[in-house]
Amino acid sequence: MREALLQAVNITKIFEGKTRVEALRSIDLAINQGEYVAILGPSGCGKTTLLRIFAGLTKPTTGKCTFLGEEINKPNRQRALVFQDPRLFPWLTVRGNIELAIKKQAFIEANERIVELCKKMQLSEFMYSYPHELSGGMAKRVALARALAGDPKLLLLDEPLAHLDKNIQLSLLNELHRLWKDGLTSVLVTHDVDEALMLATRIIILSARPAQIIANQQISLPFPRDPLDGEFVQLKEKIMKINSGVGEPE
Amino acid sequence: MRSLKVLKGAVFPIFILIIWLLSSRHSTNNLIPAPNEVINAISNLWARGEIQKHVSISLIRVLKGFGWAAIIGVPLGLCFGVFTKFRLWLMPTLHFLRQIPPIAWIPLFLIWFGIGEGSKSAVIFYAAFFPVLLNSLLGIEQIPRRFWEVGKVLEFDYLKFLWRLVLPASLPSIMAGLRLGMSMSWRALVAAEMIAATSGLGYLIMSARSLVRMDEMVVGILLIGLIGILIDAFFIWLERFLAPWNKETLGVGENERSIASSG
Ligand SMILES: Nc1ncnc2c1ncn2[C@@H]1O[C@H](COP(=O)(O)OP(=O)(O)OP(=O)(O)O)[C@@H](O)[C@H]1O
Ligand SMILES: [Mg+2]
Numbered sequence: 001m002r003e004a005l006l007q008a009v010n011i012t013k014i015f016e017g018k019t020r021v022e023a024l025r026s027i028d029l030a031i032n033q034g035e036y037v038a039i040l041g042p043s044g045c046g047k048t049t050l051l052r053i054f055a056g057l058t059k060p061t062t063g064k065c066t067f068l069g070e071e072i073n074k075p076n077r078q079r080a081l082v083f084q085d086p087r088l089f090p091w092l093t094v095r096g097n098i099e100l101a102i103k104k105q106a107f108i109e110a111n112e113r114i115v116e117l118c119k120k121m122q123l124s125e126f127m128y129s130y131p132h133e134l135s136g137g138m139a140k141r142v143a144l145a146r147a148l149a150g151d152p153k154l155l156l157l158d159e160p161l162a163h164l165d166k167n168i169q170l171s172l173l174n175e176l177h178r179l180w181k182d183g184l185t186s187v188l189v190t191h192d193v194d195e196a197l198m199l200a201t202r203i204i205i206l207s208a209r210p211a212q213i214i215a216n217q218q219i220s221l222p223f224p225r226d227p228l229d230g231e232f233v234q235l236k237e238k239i240m241k242i243n244s245g246v247g248e249p250e
Numbered sequence: 251m252r253s254l255k256v257l258k259g260a261v262f263p264i265f266i267l268i269i270w271l272l273s274s275r276h277s278t279n280n281l282i283p284a285p286n287e288v289i290n291a292i293s294n295l296w297a298r299g300e301i302q303k304h305v306s307i308s309l310i311r312v313l314k315g316f317g318w319a320a321i322i323g324v325p326l327g328l329c330f331g332v333f334t335k336f337r338l339w340l341m342p343t344l345h346f347l348r349q350i351p352p353i354a355w356i357p358l359f360l361i362w363f364g365i366g367e368g369s370k371s372a373v374i375f376y377a378a379f380f381p382v383l384l385n386s387l388l389g390i391e392q393i394p395r396r397f398w399e400v401g402k403v404l405e406f407d408y409l410k411f412l413w414r415l416v417l418p419a420s421l422p423s424i425m426a427g428l429r430l431g432m433s434m435s436w437r438a439l440v441a442a443e444m445i446a447a448t449s450g451l452g453y454l455i456m457s458a459r460s461l462v463r464m465d466e467m468v469v470g471i472l473l474i475g476l477i478g479i480l481i482d483a484f485f486i487w488l489e490r491f492l493a494p495w496n497k498e499t500l501g502v503g504e505n506e507r508s509i510a511s512s513g
Contacts (some may be wrong), residue, residue: 057399075403087400090495091418100414101404130495150404 003069004030005154005185006054006079011063013049023049025210027063031154031187036180038188038196040243041206047189048084050211051156054187055081067154077101077150084158086143088131094118094142095127101149113149121145121175137168144175155179155186161195173198177223193239197232198225205242215242283465288472291465300454305473308439308450311367315374316435323379323431324424327386328416337387344380352377352438356445370442377438378431385427389420421493429485436478451477 006029013024023046031037041047052058053065056075065072067079075081080101088097095114102110118124121141131139140160147155160176161169177199180186190196196203197219205215217239221231267285274284283291295301330336352373359369393415401415443452451474458466 055403057402075405077403077405081403083396083399085396087396089397089400089414089418091421091493092414100400100406100410103405132495146404 005033005035005068006031006187007066008054009064009066011050011053011060011065013046013053013058014061022210024053024060025212027211027213029204029213031185033185034183036186036188036199036201037204038190038200038202039204039206040190040193040196040239041211042208042243043191045206045209046211047206048158050206051081051158051187051189054154054156055079057081077103078153079156080147080150080152080154081156082140082143082147082158082160084162086131086139088134088139088142088146090131093128093130094123094134097131097142098146098149101146103150117145117149121148122171135168137164137172140164140172141175144172148179153185155184157186157188159190160188161190161192169195181223193236193243194227197221197236197239198227203239205239215239280464283468287465288468291463291469295466295469301469301473304449304451304454305477308443308452309477311370311450312374312432312435312439315371315439316378316432318371319375319378319382319431319435320428323382323427324386327383327424327427328390328420330383331387331390331420332416344383348380348384352434353441353445356442360446365446369446370439373438373442374435378435381430381434382424382427385430386420386424389423389427390416392423393419418493422489425485425489425493429482429489432481432485433478436474436481440474 008027008029011024011027012022015021015023027050039047039050049058053060054067054072056072056079059073067076072079088094089100092100095118098114098117099110102113105113114127115124118127121144123138123141123145126134126138126142131142134142144160157176161172164172173195176186176188180199186199188196188199200219203215203217203219204213205217206212207214217235219235221229221235225232227233227236270282271285274282274287292301330340355376356369356373359372363369363372397415397419401411406414439450440452440455443450444456445452447453451470454473455467455470458464458470
């Protein structure tokens with residue numbers, strides 16, 4: 001068998017605080033090169049925690065996670081995490097924020113890369129704007145561009161379309177699809193079944209806390225996908241049913 | 251709106267001026283100098299070059315002492331902020347020293363550093379050092395964890411953490427510390443000059459006292475307040491200039507607050 005890009009073996013995460021919270025329980029998951037994996041689950045079940053473990057920001061309590069065969073013990077720009085909130089530095093322009101992800105590189109080279117990324121993310125007009133001058137959707141795009149500036153092999157997306165209006169969601173959705181089509185393996189965490197079905201080649205469903213994998217469904221619908229298509233609707237119903245078994249998200 | 255604000259701010263000083271005028275007119279044996287006497291005193295002192303001399307001497311002193319406090323206090327505060335282990339060793343001592351007003355040290359400083367510039371520099375340094383240090387430290391403490399995480403995820407090296415995160419994020423707090431330190435050292439300076447000096451604004455007041463020149467004393471007091479305000483305004487401007495993003499975020503807060511208070 002081919003080696004997975006990212007492999008999680010028996011991951012458990014327990015937060016020891018005032019109250020003990022068991023967020024994840026025995027998660028086994030392999031993500032292969034070229035996949036688009038969507039992770040669905042009810043609110044507060046531990047989706048962000050799982051993504052942070054993949055990124056190397058949080059250490060699992062037990063179990064082990066490997067990336068390209070090596071154990072993950074700290075963040076690496078090859079696994080680019082796009083946070084749930086954009087987290088742009090307010091003292092830097094759009095350009096400056098994207099530049100943060102670029103390691104010592106010749107000025108011209110870096111410049112070309114940033115201009116190209118801004119064009120790709122439709123940010124060219126806003127290159128010299130400050131974060132407080134951006135709309136929510138624009139800020140998300142900048143966060144995405146910043147993640148891409150590190151030339152990642154794996155993109156980890158934490159609810160990238162949440163709290164945006166429909167039009168912006170749609171255009172960002174196209175962007176995310178295009179990135180994957182251009183060869184970027186992606187993991188998407190979301191509440192939204194439609195969103196998952198529009199993008200993913202595989203859907204993982206987590207139970208309520210402590211989160212365990214309760215479904216692992218290949219999605220082989222061809223692209224471009226249409227939410228009104230019969231097969232799409234069928235799959236959606238099936239996934240909703242599994243999902244509702246664990247409680248509706250929010 | 252702006253002119254209304256200015257107008258409101260001017261009401262009280264005008265009121266004081268009227269009281270002053272009236273009371274000076276009715277005061278016997280010259281206890282309260284009349285405003286026109288004070289204006290005369292200003293022009294006399296200016297013509298003799300006294301104002302220029304004492305103001306510039308005071309300013310140079312304060313800039314020297316304050317400059318050292320900034321040069322040492324800011325990096326030290328940042329160090330304490332980043333390397334939290336240092337704090338355990340030094341914070342109790344610093345908190346103790348912070349409680350002592352700089353003027354209390356003047357007699358000792360006079361003996362240690364002599365009657366010349368040394369003792370005054372020490373007092374100014376002492377007055378400015380703690381606000382500068384503590385605010386720099388606080389600036390780092392206030393950096394949200396989510397920003398540190400961005401740095402980790404993007405694999406910042408030490409320099410990038412410093413230049414792109416730590417310094418800009420704590421700049422508003424550093425500036426607030428410098429501003430406070432400056433106003434502290436301005437006050438301490440004048441006090442020091444009143445006790446032991448042969449020049450400076452504090453000395454101007456004290457020498458006027460020995461000659462019982464009420465008008466010149468008032469000139470000294472007015473100058474101290476006025477220059478204090480100008481220095482403060484400069485620091486406010488500098489902060490807005492260096493950290494414009496902070497003005498924006500503060501602006502939002504101000505609106506919210508005024509809405510809350512009017513509603
Ligand atoms: N640093 C932490 N310390 C303590 N508990 C935590 C910490 N981070 C997360 N948790 C807890 O772990 C659980 C899972 O949190 P997580 O953020 O992963 O959920 P989520 O599925 O991403 O939720 P949402 O859909 O609302 O974003 C929650 O109950 C949360 O309170
Ligand atoms: Mg989350």
